[in-house]
Amino acid sequence: MSHALTEAEVQEITQPIRDGGPISRLYATGEIQEDLFAALDEAAANEVNDERYKRIMDVVTYVQEAGERPPVAGWMAR
Numbered sequence: 001m002s003h004a005l006t007e008a009e010v011q012e013i014t015q016p017i018r019d020g021g022p023i024s025r026l027y028a029t030g031e032i033q034e035d036l037f038a039a040l041d042e043a044a045a046n047e048v049n050d051e052r053y054k055r056i057m058d059v060v061t062y063v064q065e066a067g068e069r070p071p072v073a074g075w076m077a078r
Contacts, residue, residue, distance in 0.1 A: 005062045007078040013055045017043045030072030032063050 005013075007030065014027040022036035023043060040063065044056040 005058055007075065010059055010062055011076070013059050017056065019043070026063070028076065030069070030075035032066055032069050034068060036063055
């Protein structure tokens with residue numbers, strides 16, 4: 001059974017897949033914009049490790065549940 005990701009887990013999972021674009025913005029600021037969905041889907045499709053694939057898909061679920069939002073104050077300190 002999966003659990004809702006914490007902000008720290010989102011940062012941990014997205015750190016190695018930063019792309020200089022939407023995934024990097026989520027990692028650094030917590031910002032979620034429409035282009036993030038496609039970027040995460042692409043990162044998941046390119047992942048060969050099953051466990052990392054599942055974790056990226058957990059981030060997709062987190063992003064879907066959170067919805068679009070501007071940068072989050074204090075995101076990196078969480």
